[in-house]
Amino acid sequence: MIVLKLGGSAITDKERPETVDGEALASAADAISNALDDGLEGLVVVHGGGSFGHHNASEHGVSTTEGTRDVAAIGDIHGAMRTLNGFVRKRLLERDVSAVPVHPFSAAHRDGNGRLALPTGQVETLVGEGFVPVLHGDLVAHAGAGATVVSGDELVATLARDLEADRIGLCSTVPGVLDESDEVIDEIAAFEDAAGVLGESDATDVTGGMAAKVRALLALEAEASIFGLEDLEAFLAGEEPGTTITTVEQ
Numbered sequence: 352m353i354v355l356k357l358g359g360s361a362i363t364d365k366e367r368p369e370t371v372d373g374e375a376l377a378s379a380a381d382a383i384s385n386a387l388d389d390g391l392e393g394l395v396v397v398h399g400g401g402s403f404g405h406h407n408a409s410e411h412g413v414s415t416t417e418g419t420r421d422v423a424a425i426g427d428i429h430g431a432m433r434t435l436n437g438f439v440r441k442r443l444l445e446r447d448v449s450a451v452p453v454h455p456f457s458a459a460h461r462d463g464n465g466r467l468a469l470p471t472g473q474v475e476t477l478v479g480e481g482f483v484p485v486l487h488g489d490l491v492a493h494a495g496a497g498a499t500v501v502s503g504d505e506l507v508a509t510l511a512r513d514l515e516a517d518r519i520g521l522c523s524t525v526p527g528v529l530d531e532s533d534e535v536i537d538e539i540a541a542f543e544d545a546a547g548v549l550g551e552s553d554a555t556d557v558t559g560g561m562a563a564k565v566r567a568l569l570a571l572e573a574e575a576s577i578f579g580l581e582d583l584e585a586f587l588a589g590e591e592p593g594t595t596i597t598t599v600e601q
Contacts, residue, residue: 357399365406369435378583385584397503432488433452451485455491517573527578528549528593
């Protein structure tokens, strides 16, 4: 079982509202299609919000902690993410990938302490039936706060745990976690290993940036990789490109 995240920055132009990076998305779809043709089984795809979700969430002041009860705001944010999800699935379907949508807003929620509950039985069943579920960053019902953002990274973490993923991949705009000299850090086993170089995203991002990604991956049992789009095919073929995030012993 592989849980793969396509970063919003990797498949959209985050500086231009609701703009897909057509070339990048096509490249990602090609890599996924080729891997499945080569025998890959058990794939779940999650994509970030990019210039669709982050732009609209920022406009309405909604984040993973700041919620809204404004129906129009919810419609804008969730609607934008469904649109992007449609673009992603369209590119996959054009390459005969059996991509199907799973919209977190329809099922997931947070309790009053902000803990995410995401039923994953549907996703597991879809994978077992030969489909490739495609989830996305979204809004979720949040007790006491209306609706808040759930990031693709948080979805990846939940899916990886519940589905007992063997491998996790985060496809980004950079070739891995970079050090002070912009060289890829080969391996991170503790947040302190790279704390000095981890920061926030340069473009509009309501979900945390690279630091949040690394923290989430360090808490998982499965080995994870952070890599650039050019290494997606290598990752799906079983290689370990970019930065490897190793398991933290609890």
